[in-house]
Amino acid sequence: MAVVTLNVNGQDVAVPAGASLLEATRAAAADVPTLCHLDGLNPVSSCRLCLVEVEGSNKLLPACSTAAAEGMVVHTHTPRLREYRRMAVELFFAEGNHVCAVCVANTHCELQDMAVTVGMDHSRFPYQYPQRSVDASHPQFTLDHNRCILCTRCVRVCDEIEGAHVWDIGSRGGQCHIVAGLDEPWGQVQACTSCGKCVEVCPTGALFRNTDTTAEKQPDASLPALLRSARDQHRWHNQ
Amino acid sequence: MTRTVIIDPVTRIEGHAKITLHLDEAGHLTDTRFHVVEYRGFEKFCEGRPFTEMAGITARICGICPVSHLLAAAKTGDKLLALSIPPAADKLRRLLNLAQLTQSHALSFFHLSSPDFLLGWESDPAKRNVFGLMAADPDLARAGIRLRQFGQQILELLGGRKIHSAWAVPGGVRSPLSQEAKDWILDRLPEARATVTLALELYKTLLDGPLQKEQRVFGDFPSLFMGLVTPTGLWEHIEGRIRFRDATGAIVADQLSEDDYAEYLGEAVEPWSYLKFPYYKPLGYPDGIYRVGPLARLNVCGSVGTPWADRELAELRQRSGQPATSSFAYHHARLVEIVACLEAIEILVQDPELMHGRIRLRASLNRNEAVGVSEAPRGTLFHHYKVDDDGLLTSVNLIIATGQNNLAMNRTVHQIAKEYIPDPVPAGAEIPEAMLNRVEAGIRCFDPCLSCSTHAAGQMPLRLQLLAADGTVLAERLRG
Numbered sequence: 001m002a003v004v005t006l007n008v009n010g011q012d013v014a015v016p017a018g019a020s021l022l023e024a025t026r027a028a029a030a031d032v033p034t035l036c037h038l039d040g041l042n043p044v045s046s047c048r049l050c051l052v053e054v055e056g057s058n059k060l061l062p063a064c065s066t067a068a069a070e071g072m073v074v075h076t077h078t079p080r081l082r083e084y085r086r087m088a089v090e091l092f093f094a095e096g097n098h099v100c101a102v103c104v105a106n107t108h109c110e111l112q113d114m115a116v117t118v119g120m121d122h123s124r125f126p127y128q129y130p131q132r133s134v135d136a137s138h139p140q141f142t143l144d145h146n147r148c149i150l151c152t153r154c155v156r157v158c159d160e161i162e163g164a165h166v167w168d169i170g171s172r173g174g175q176c177h178i179v180a181g182l183d184e185p186w187g188q189v190q191a192c193t194s195c196g197k198c199v200e201v202c203p204t205g206a207l208f209r210n211t212d213t214t215a216e217k218q219p220d221a222s223l224p225a226l227l228r229s230a231r232d233q234h235r236w237h238n239q
Numbered sequence: 240m241t242r243t244v245i246i247d248p249v250t251r252i253e254g255h256a257k258i259t260l261h262l263d264e265a266g267h268l269t270d271t272r273f274h275v276v277e278y279r280g281f282e283k284f285c286e287g288r289p290f291t292e293m294a295g296i297t298a299r300i301c302g303i304c305p306v307s308h309l310l311a312a313a314k315t316g317d318k319l320l321a322l323s324i325p326p327a328a329d330k331l332r333r334l335l336n337l338a339q340l341t342q343s344h345a346l347s348f349f350h351l352s353s354p355d356f357l358l359g360w361e362s363d364p365a366k367r368n369v370f371g372l373m374a375a376d377p378d379l380a381r382a383g384i385r386l387r388q389f390g391q392q393i394l395e396l397l398g399g400r401k402i403h404s405a406w407a408v409p410g411g412v413r414s415p416l417s418q419e420a421k422d423w424i425l426d427r428l429p430e431a432r433a434t435v436t437l438a439l440e441l442y443k444t445l446l447d448g449p450l451q452k453e454q455r456v457f458g459d460f461p462s463l464f465m466g467l468v469t470p471t472g473l474w475e476h477i478e479g480r481i482r483f484r485d486a487t488g489a490i491v492a493d494q495l496s497e498d499d500y501a502e503y504l505g506e507a508v509e510p511w512s513y514l515k516f517p518y519y520k521p522l523g524y525p526d527g528i529y530r531v532g533p534l535a536r537l538n539v540c541g542s543v544g545t546p547w548a549d550r551e552l553a554e555l556r557q558r559s560g561q562p563a564t565s566s567f568a569y570h571h572a573r574l575v576e577i578v579a580c581l582e583a584i585e586i587l588v589q590d591p592e593l594m595h596g597r598i599r600l601r602a603s604l605n606r607n608e609a610v611g612v613s614e615a616p617r618g619t620l621f622h623h624y625k626v627d628d629d630g631l632l633t634s635v636n637l638i639i640a641t642g643q644n645n646l647a648m649n650r651t652v653h654q655i656a657k658e659y660i661p662d663p664v665p666a667g668a669e670i671p672e673a674m675l676n677r678v679e680a681g682i683r684c685f686d687p688c689l690s691c692s693t694h695a696a697g698q699m700p701l702r703l704q705l706l707a708a709d710g711t712v713l714a715e716r717l718r719g
Contacts (some may be wrong), residue, residue: 101403102295136289136629139603187629210630211601214295214405216413 006072021063021074022050030076033085033117035092035110035203036151037064040224041160044152048088049114052076060084086118094125095174097132097146098204105205106215111149128174135180137187141199141209145177148206153221154178154198161227166192178206197223242266244660244670249273249679256687258678260656260670266663271653273645273682275514282635290319290604290626295405297622297637302402303346306339306394307615307640309407310477311622315611316409319626320602328411328598329478334587335397335407336477336613337580341431342390343616344533344573344580347686348438349383352570355680356445361673379441382434386577389431393584396420411599416588424588428581435577439551442574446558450567454559456658457681458566458651461486463519463529465643466536467614470494474540474548474579476614482539483519483529486564490539491519497612500621504638517643528646531618532685533572538562545586548579566651566684573686604630615640617686641687648685655681 002017008028015024020043025032035047045062052063055073060081075081092098092111100106115121132145155167155178166189170179181189199207200220208217230236241264247257261270281300285293294312298305310332317324324332350369358367358375366374373380391401397416398404406413446454463486467479472493481495483503495503507516507524518527529535538561542549555575559568587593610623618640625634659674 101299102292102405104292134287134289134631136631142289210289210291210603211410213291213408213413216405 004068004070006068006070006074008074009076015068019068021052021054021061021066021068021072024068024072025052025063025074025076032063032076033114034064035114035149036153038153038157038201038221038224040226040228041153041156041201044156047092047149047151049085049118051081051084053078053081082118086120087124089115089118089120090123090125092149093120094123094127095130096149097129102214103147103205104208104212104214104217105147105202105219108215108217108219109205110203110221130174132177135186136210137185138192138194139187139210140194141186141196141207143178143180143186144206144208146206147204148178149204150176150178151203152178153201153203154207157197157201157224161224162193162195162197164191164193164195167198241269242664244664246675246678249682256682258652258682260660260678262664266665268653268656268660268662268664271649271656272511273649273652274512275645282637285635286632288632290316290624290630290632291409293622293624293632293635294408298403298405300637304339304343304615304617305403306335306398306407307613307620308622308637309404310336310613311611311615311620313407313409313412313611314477314613315609315622315624318609318611319604319606319624319630320409320600321605322410322600322602324411324600325597326592327415327594327596328600330587330590330593331397331412331416331598332407333477334416334584334593335394335412337584337587338390338393338397340390340476340614340616341577341580341584342387342394343686344577345383345387345390347616347683348570348573349380349387351686352680352683353379353383355676355683356442356450356570360676360680364672364676367676379437382437386431386434389427390580392427393420393424396423408599410601411597413599415598416593418594421588421594424584428585431581435574435581439574439578442571443554443558446571453677453680454565454567456654457677457684458647458654459564460647460650460654461564462647462650463491463522463527464535464538464562465519465529465531465619466539467612467619468493468540469544472541474536474543476536481612481619484539484562486562488562497610497621500610500612500623500638504643506638506642512645514645515642516645517638518646525646528650529643530566530647531640531643532569533576533616534563534566534569535618536614537572537575543575543579543582545579545582548575548582551575551578566647566681569684569686604628617641618643641685644685644687648682648687651681651684652678 003014004017005012005014006024008025009030011028013024013027015027022032033049035049037043043064045065050063051060053075054061100112135143158167159165166180168179170177170183180186200223205217242262244260245257249256249258256275259272260268263269285296294309297308297312300308354367354372358371395401398406464484467475468482469475469479482493483491485491503520505518505520505524507518509516518524519529537552543552552575555571559565608625610621612621620640621638623636624632626632655678659677
């Protein structure tokens with residue numbers, strides 16, 4: 001198997017050719033934070049938390065979607081990166097309506113955990129308090145746009161793993177939001193198989209089971225990687 | 240020139256308020272107003288949220304009685320799901336509410352009100368608080384604090400945290416009571432009983448002595464009383480139906496359903512307070528004045544149903560009348576209710592049904608409107624939700640205990656001011672601090688929780704202002 005060797009934070013590592021920088025940083029035990037990335041799903045680099053510095057490049061590169069290359073010299077935790085990561089998380093909080101105290105995902109929320117990781121104790125940006133809706137039309141699940149950070153994990157898992165492609169992104173800029181079907185109430189989208197994978201991978205309380213109350217959501221973000229590896233390894237009899 | 244005395248903020252209550260005493264040109268007291276000056280708007284911003292969130296959201300209205308909102312919201316949710324919760328869940332919720340009543344009443348009596356009784360109305364305001372009590376009578380202060388802790392600890396044992404737990408949910412409760420928790424409760428019960436015995440003895444001694452006048456002038460007036468009772472008329476705090484009893488002891492209305500509250504309760508609004516003025520509709524506003532809370536619950540019920548509490552209730556009625564019409568008797572009623580709670584807790588934790596069977600049912604939305612009720616420490620609490628077919632709230636109405644005592648608190652303050660303020664007040668005269676404290680104490684009888692009643696935020700200090708006819712402030716006392 002072809003490998004590439006590179007240097008991460010002063011440590012030489014070797015990874016298979018085609019591996020991402022994120023995999024290389026993991027090989028170097030450099031804990032690069034991610035929110036939109038999920039093993040088993042294709043990367044989209046929307047959260048910008050995994051940005052790293054690569055010597056010779058004049059811009060920051062998202063580790064999740066940048067291929068590791070021979071001889072790269074990578075820095076993952078420079079003061080500039082720490083500041084940007086904290087800023088990105090602050091913007092997530094300022095841009096939506098995140099009320100942890102009464103959220104279904106409280107204590108099981110990746111955004112909440114990320115705030116702790118990057119050392120955010122308040123947002124330096126003015127809160128936008130956007131007027132957003134809640135779609136509770138599905139008999140089992142609810143989508144609360146107030147808590148959505150547009151990571152698109154739901155879009156990808158539904159498309160890439162379940163194959164139903166219920167979810168998409170609608171509108172542009174600050175009006176961007178997740179849409180079901182052709183921007184219909186979720187409960188009316190016939191393509192939805194009610195499998196619940198979108199709920200399992202949602203990093204916040206934006207997608208949850210109707211019966212979940214405060215702090216009760218127990219997501220399983222390992223699901224896509226498990227399903228993809230099972231599929232790749234033909235673990236199912238009918239494959 | 241007319242004047243207004245303003246007490247702002249009112250201290251040792253939960254929330255923020257002020258009192259104004261209005262004097263005419265000759266210095267005679269003409270009007271007294273208890274203003275609640277907070278606003279939070281829970282009813283509005285809950286619109287659009289899933290009803291399943293209401294237990295968690297409304298519990299955040301208050302840090303003293305989150306359990307009351309939690310239970311009312313969960314009960315309203317049960318009705319929206321159109322289900323009857325399992326017996327174990329019902330008993331666990333009852334245990335939670337009993338612990339809540341115990342801790343809140345202990346807080347009101349020991350931490351907030353007893354400094355007035357034990358240290359004296361005229362004592363230094365800087366020391367007339369629970370810290371002054373610790374210095375003067377450390378054993379009593381410690382016992383009171385531990386009694387509250389007993390209640391709070393049960394809340395934590397059940398809900399995982401002392402405040403703002405989201406343990407009660409539509410359909411039941413989230414987790415059972417552990418054997419260790421049950422053992423802890425049984426282990427600590429004797430100490431709790433001893434503390435309330437001590438408090439009752441002390442309080443009765445004070446009633447026979449220095450507090451005789453307060454019993455007479457602190458809001459002693461006829462009014463209706465409202466509270467939950469069992470189908471047989473016993474004291475109740477979470478299930479049961481509404482009963483109204485008047486000051487003569489006659490039952491005015493009985494076994495009313497919370498579903499019909501709009502038929503018998505009206506809510507008036509005054510421009511000078513964010514706190515609404517609920518009244519008994521058949522008698523109109525303001526003649527439909529009624530009181531809720533521990534005294535009202537003990538007045539409307541036939542008896543408590545447990546031996547020690549019934550003995551204490553009989554003595555309360557002997558001392559203060561049947562029904563007891565003095566608002567000062569709320570303090571005594573609180574102690575009697577702690578007795579009732581401790582007896583009920585002891586029975587409940589030994590009930591095998593508490594520890595077995597299902598504790599939570601799940602169902603889809605089956606109704607679009609429901610009203611839930613529970614007895615909060617300060618009185619009857621209504622939650623009224625309307626939801627669309629997806630379970631999103633379209634309308635929320637919360638009728639809070641303290642709000643229902645609003646008319647009575649205003650009348651109490653007026654009665655105390657009439658008694659203690661010189662008539663007429665000489666022009667330019669200072670109002671004695673002890674007088675202001677008594678006016679505040681009139682409010683404290685009701686143990687008001689203004690954070691809840693306006694669903695509003697903040698501490699509750701006290702301001703008293705003396706205003707001229709043209710509205711200028713002539714004198715002002717501020718305590719926070």
